[in-house]
Amino acid sequence: MYEAERDPYCHSGSSVLKNKAGLTSKEALERFETAMTFARSEEPLPNGRFSATHYRAIHFHLFQDVFPWAGKYRTVRIAKGQSVFCYPENIAAEMTRVFAGLKQQRYLCGLGTSEFAAAAAHFLAELNAIHPFREGNGRTQLTFLTLLAHQAGHPLDLDKLEPDAVLQAMIASFGGDEIDLTNIIADLAS
Numbered sequence: 345m346y347e348a349e350r351d352p353y354c355h356s357g358s359s360v361l362k363n364k365a366g367l368t369s370k371e372a373l374e375r376f377e378t379a380m381t382f383a384r385s386e387e388p389l390p391n392g393r394f395s396a397t398h399y400r401a402i403h404f405h406l407f408q409d410v411f412p413w414a415g416k417y418r419t420v421r422i423a424k425g426q427s428v429f430c431y432p433e434n435i436a437a438e439m440t441r442v443f444a445g446l447k448q449q450r451y452l453c454g455l456g457t458s459e460f461a462a463a464a465a466h467f468l469a470e471l472n473a474i475h476p477f478r479e480g481n482g483r484t485q486l487t488f489l490t491l492l493a494h495q496a497g498h499p500l501d502l503d504k505l506e507p508d509a510v511l512q513a514m515i516a517s518f519g520g521d522e523i524d525l526t527n528i529i530a531d532l533a534s
């Protein structure tokens with residue numbers, strides 16, 4: 345049923361997201377997205393209190409040149425592979441819940457590396473299951489995790505990051521298995 349619905353984020357008859365540059369080819373949009381988000385990632389990132397508002401501000405910062413809805417929660421249902429993400433009507437409440445949990449855990453400060461990695465993996469798995477934005481969730485997750493890890497005293501060495509392994513670990517985390525994701529974060533943090 346969802347597959348048959350028209351995606352208001354795309355022009356009719358196309359699967360390319362409407363964008364600020366008016367690009368209509370998937371490849372051109374990907375190149376544009378990569379260039380613009382890279383340039384924005386080199387700028388100072390928005391300061392914030394590691395809240396849902398802060399998370400949205402980071403998405404806005406990275407994607408402001410690309411999508412008119414940067415920083416805004418999606419309004420359509422989305423899935424990847426077998427993973428069906430949070431329905432749009434529940435996103436705001438779920439984001440509030442997950443970020444309240446982060447606050448309750450004192451933003452993961454004061455933990456040893458393995459405890460930090462396990463808690464960060466769980467947080468990331470929950471964020472991924474929500475997938476609050478129509479696009480750009482992965483880049484926002486990684487940017488936010490980098491900031492969170494830094495302030496928690498476990499700065500990440502992103503040169504060690506292996507995108508394929510992270511993707512497999514994220515998919516496993518959707519099914520409730522957070523071990524690989526925990527190990528990857530522990531490795532990046534040490």
Ligand SMILES: Nc1ncnc2c1ncn2[C@@H]1O[C@H](COP(=O)(O)OP(=O)(O)OP(=O)(O)O)[C@@H](O)[C@H]1O
Nearest residue numbers: 424425426427478479480481482483511514515518
């Ligand atoms: N089948 C899946 N199940 C669960 N999570 C998935 C699946 N496929 C990809 N993901 C996760 O979804 C996120 C990517 O989401 P999205 O495509 O919105 O972000 P992006 O920033 O546009 O893309 P990317 O992270 O690939 O640059 C990543 O964290 C990725 O690990």
